[in-house]
Amino acid sequence: MFALFVVFGLAVSTWAVHIPSIQQQTGISTAMLGTMLLVLGAGALVGMQITGPLITRFGGGTTGVVAGAAMSILLVGPMLATDKTELLVGLTLFGLAMGGTDVSMNAQAVVVEQDYERSIMSAFHAVFSVGSVIGSLIGAATLALEWTMTTTAVVMSGTCLLLTLAAAAHLVRFSRPTRPVDETGSTPVRTRTVQRRLVVLGALAFLLFLSEGAAMDWSSIHAQEHLGATEAVGALAFGAFVTMMTVGRFSADRVAQRRGGQWVVRVGCAVACAGMGIVLLSSVVPLTMVGWAIFGLGLSGSVPQVLSTAGNLDGTSGTDFSRVVGLGYGALLAGPALIGWLAEHVPINTAMLIPLCATAICCAAAGNIGR
Known part of the structure; x- marks a missing residue:
């Protein structure tokens, strides 16, 4: 199961690292690149919704193997x-497979967590972060060694495919349909309470992913524009955030097992609010980096707990789960764009009130998270 999260991190980071090179070889403008990134995101959202019913019927492990293999191949x-045309088609197909892999691996992670009988979702997301770091380092190395794009694409695609196939037997063996059934074997009627909780969990996923996307896309720029930091120093702000998020995810499961997922989200979002408060009030770069680090640590365990709760609600299916994940993924696209639009009219430091308010709302609504 960990292998699929590593593959996802490797594939996504390989694409991200080579975006400038791909822009140059296709000759597209920066504006067109932005459109292409939206195409990728839209493809992923569609892929999630297509995959939801398949997870309900065949299970997250089986669909994850198929989607992961497709994503590995389509990375090329x-x-x-x-x-422009080739890139449009390539990103559409890659996005579809990427979205299918994302929702499948998280759905199967819920199954593993149920069988393991303890919280483990945060560890899976931590492994994804590690895979992303590894992919970024490999990408930087291949660029420094001046590998051709063809060589890089074939090597990374082949590596991802081999890792997926190596884990396939295990994933398929422990895959099971997520069609909800009760003790009599019939499909239960989903209560209004469960329906309301699904809506709230989707909203929480949206707000948490929005906050994460804001930090990933704007932390470096915030340090540069608000405090006058150089590009290199600004990059350290992002580094502080992502490092502490990874560290936090490796330890969040133990905390969730001891104190419960609700406690992780409530306290974690309170810590994130404190971190963002430091970012907004700081007038020096070192203190701002501390704020981003605290923000990352606070956010680290919240998303896994929301997904775990959504996957364990009575009467829910893979389709329901895919909608919650899809809302979160949509926030990764909409959140940074919203901040960018707002920063055109107000100082960027003011625009960062959005993730502060988002995490504050999640802190107040943490009662909807299950243990």
């Missing part, structure tokens, strides 16, 4: 694109 498409 955008990386070898030579014009």
Whole structure:
């Protein structure tokens, strides 16, 4: 199961690291690149919704293997694109497979957590972060060694495919349909309470992913524009955030097992609010980095607990789960864009009130998280 999260991190980071090179080889403008990134995100959202019913019928493990293998192969498409049309097609297909892999691996992680009988979702997300770091380092190395894009694409695609196939037997063996049934074997009627909780969990996923996306896309720029930091120093702000988020995810499961997922979200979001408060009030770069680190630590365990709760609600299916994940993924696209639009009219430091308010709302609504 960990292998699929590593594969996802490797594939996504490989694409991200080579975006400037792909833009150059296709000759597209920065504005067109932004459109292409939206195409990728839209493809992923569609892929999640398509995969939801398949998870309900075949299970997250089986669909994850198929989607993961497809994602590994389709990584070659955008990386070898030579014009706008090829990139459009390549990103659409890659996005579909990426969204399918994302929702499948999280659905199967819920199954593993149920069988393991203890909290483990945060560890899976931590492994994804590690895979992303590894993919970024490999990408930097291949660029420094001046590998051709063809060589890089084939090597990384092949590596991801081999890891997926190596884990396939285990994933399929422990995969099971997520069609809800009760003790009589019939499909239970989903109560209004469960329906309301699904809506709230989707909203929480949206707000938490919005906050995470804001930090990932704007932490470095905030340090540069608000405090006058250099690009290199600004990058350290992002580094502080992502490092502490990874560290926090490796320890969040133990805390959730001892204190409960509700406690993790409530206290974690309170800590995140404190961290963002430091970012907003700080007038020096070192203190701002401390604020981003605290923000990352606070956010680290919240998303896994929301997904775990959504996957364990009585009467829910893979389709329901895919909608919760899809709302969160949509926030990763909409959140940074919203901040960018707002920063056109107010100082960027003011625009960062959005993640502060988002985490404050999640702190107040943490009662909807299950133990």
